[in-house]
Amino acid sequence: MAFTCTVGIAILLSIGLTNADDVVLKPLKQSAPEVALVLIQGADIKPEQYVPLAQSVQNASEYALWVGIVECPLDLPAPFDVPTGVDRILSIMRSSGMTATSVFFAGHSLGGAVLQDYVYNDAKAAPGQILLGSFLLRKYRNETYPVPTMTIGGELDGVSRVTRIMEEYYHRVLHSNEEHKKMASAAAFPVVVVEGLSHMQFASGDPPALVKDRDLQPEISYDEAHAIVGSLMASFIAVRLGDDSQQMAIDRALATTWTFVQPLVEAYFEEGFYNFLPPCYDNPPSASCTTGCPWTETAQVIMSGLNESTVMVTDAFHPVSQLFPVYHHPKILNSCTGGDSSDCFLNETSVTENKYDDKADDGTAPTSAEEIRAKMNSRQAVWEAVGMQNVNFEVSDGPSICKYTNEAAYNWTVKSVAPKTLARFQKYGEPLVMGEDKGSYIFPEWALLPLEYTEMKDDAGNSYILVSSPMMKVKTDFVVKLLAGFHFCKLLSPGRVAEWLYVDGLREHYSLANFIH
Numbered sequence: 001m002a003f004t005c006t007v008g009i010a011i012l013l014s015i016g017l018t019n020a021d022d023v024v025l026k027p028l029k030q031s032a033p034e035v036a037l038v039l040i041q042g043a044d045i046k047p048e049q050y051v052p053l054a055q056s057v058q059n060a061s062e063y064a065l066w067v068g069i070v071e072c073p074l075d076l077p078a079p080f081d082v083p084t085g086v087d088r089i090l091s092i093m094r095s096s097g098m099t100a101t102s103v104f105f106a107g108h109s110l111g112g113a114v115l116q117d118y119v120y121n122d123a124k125a126a127p128g129q130i131l132l133g134s135f136l137l138r139k140y141r142n143e144t145y146p147v148p149t150m151t152i153g154g155e156l157d158g159v160s161r162v163t164r165i166m167e168e169y170y171h172r173v174l175h176s177n178e179e180h181k182k183m184a185s186a187a188a189f190p191v192v193v194v195e196g197l198s199h200m201q202f203a204s205g206d207p208p209a210l211v212k213d214r215d216l217q218p219e220i221s222y223d224e225a226h227a228i229v230g231s232l233m234a235s236f237i238a239v240r241l242g243d244d245s246q247q248m249a250i251d252r253a254l255a256t257t258w259t260f261v262q263p264l265v266e267a268y269f270e271e272g273f274y275n276f277l278p279p280c281y282d283n284p285p286s287a288s289c290t291t292g293c294p295w296t297e298t299a300q301v302i303m304s305g306l307n308e309s310t311v312m313v314t315d316a317f318h319p320v321s322q323l324f325p326v327y328h329h330p331k332i333l334n335s336c337t338g339g340d341s342s343d344c345f346l347n348e349t350s351v352t353e354n355k356y357d358d359k360a361d362d363g364t365a366p367t368s369a370e371e372i373r374a375k376m377n378s379r380q381a382v383w384e385a386v387g388m389q390n391v392n393f394e395v396s397d398g399p400s401i402c403k404y405t406n407e408a409a410y411n412w413t414v415k416s417v418a419p420k421t422l423a424r425f426q427k428y429g430e431p432l433v434m435g436e437d438k439g440s441y442i443f444p445e446w447a448l449l450p451l452e453y454t455e456m457k458d459d460a461g462n463s464y465i466l467v468s469s470p471m472m473k474v475k476t477d478f479v480v481k482l483l484a485g486f487h488f489c490k491l492l493s494p495g496r497v498a499e500w501l502y503v504d505g506l507r508e509h510y511s512l513a514n515f516i517h
Contacts, residue, residue, distance in 0.1 A: 020071050102127050410492065450490070
């Protein structure tokens with residue numbers, strides 16, 4: 001499947017290799033207007049490994065497209081190498097006869113990460129930038145990025161994960177800021193996911209060690225990958241140069257991408273994903289922050305053990321260890337008389353804090369919440385509030401209710417993903433299995449203990465991940481009334497389940513390194 005990086009006689013006529021092993025491809029079309037594209041390599045991927053993709057862009061483009069592929073020292077793109085490399089490759093291209101004044105930029109993987117800073121600081125007049133298996137970093141989210149940027153990600157990219165590309169789609173397409181919408185067209189920042197595409201398929205040949213270790217198995221050929229990506233790049237270049245006829249191709253790709261990412265968006269919405277909108281915490285509710293976690297509201301209904309039509313839960317995001325200036329804890333806001341809970345409409349509040357481990361924003365770590373720290377009312381407290389008498393705490397709150405809630409998160413997410421995604425996971429994925437709750441712990445021990453993900457094997461030797469929730473539960477007659485009637489859980493996020501189904505749960509049996517046929 002992989003393209004072998006040998007350069008034939010015909011290619012040699014159109015490619016120049018410089019002393020730094022930069023690659024220059026002269027235009028395939030001689031009579032059209034000239035345009036230039038400068039590409040920054042990914043880490044440990046040689047410039048010549050991008051030749052097939054570059055030629056696909058040239059073939060798809062209506063312009064006489066020059067392509068320069070920069071080689072960075074040690075094949076490791078660094079911020080201080082990009083300006084020198086760009087100047088060098090443009091000088092070579094001009095000395096080879098290039099007269100183009102419109103210069104586009106593209107970067108793959110780490111190359112895209114360092115390129116965007118160069119474009120932001122030194123190439124604001126560029127007509128466009130294309131990020132391949134890369135994305136605009138979050139640091140640029142709350143300001144107007146000066147150069148229109150296309151982001152192309154792969155469904156099976158195990159290095160720059162598709163959930164991070166989904167996050168870009170949410171911000172750049174679904175909720176593009178007003179300043180970006182004014183930049184020539186609303187599609188100035190298109191984000192596209194190519195189904196079946198892996199990280200290495202933006203290039204060709206043998207993957208470097210990091211990619212081989214992290215990337216997933218592609219489901220389209222390298223030729224198909226280069227043709228699809230090359231066509232998207234050519235359409236973006238044409239649109240940025242004023243050819244609106246190519247916008248339809250981008251719009252189709254955006255629509256297809258929405259169909260693909262919608263289950264991910266919905267799963268991340270359930271956790272109250274902090275990188276959609278930050279939590280409000282003690283700030284007044286507004287359109288710029290998220291007040292609470294929808295999944296904790298579902299969890300509190302499960303915890304209540306009542307018909308969901310008789311319970312109304314409002315969750316609020318707050319740090320669970322916060323004691324001052326306000327200690328935030330769950331509340332039952334009303335009570336009901338009589339023993340028939342079906343006649344009662346109970347109003348409750350809960351408190352949530354999400355924990356994330358995606359600090360670097362490089363696409364390698366999971367972006368979803370590692371755990372949802374949920375402070376909820378105990379089932380005993382709820383049942384007593386609806387008029388039930390003599391509720392036995394060991395009966396009402398004795399079972400592993402956190403486990404059952406995590407099973408509900410898993411089942412909800414499995415039902416929401418595309419059939420193709422689910423079929424792939426069922427064939428190659430590592431299952432998540434919910435274990436019994438651990439504890440009861442005291443506070444602050446409960447807050448400090450993580451939701452556990454433990455590698456296990458069944459009797460047949462098949463691996464699975466055991467998910468176990470630390471919990472804290474307190475009877476309603478506890479002497480310290482401020483702490484009485486609570487049941488706290490570390491919950492599994494639907495977002496983390498979705499990310500497991502799409503990416504991380506495939507690594508054991510469907511990666512380049514560990515593929516089991």
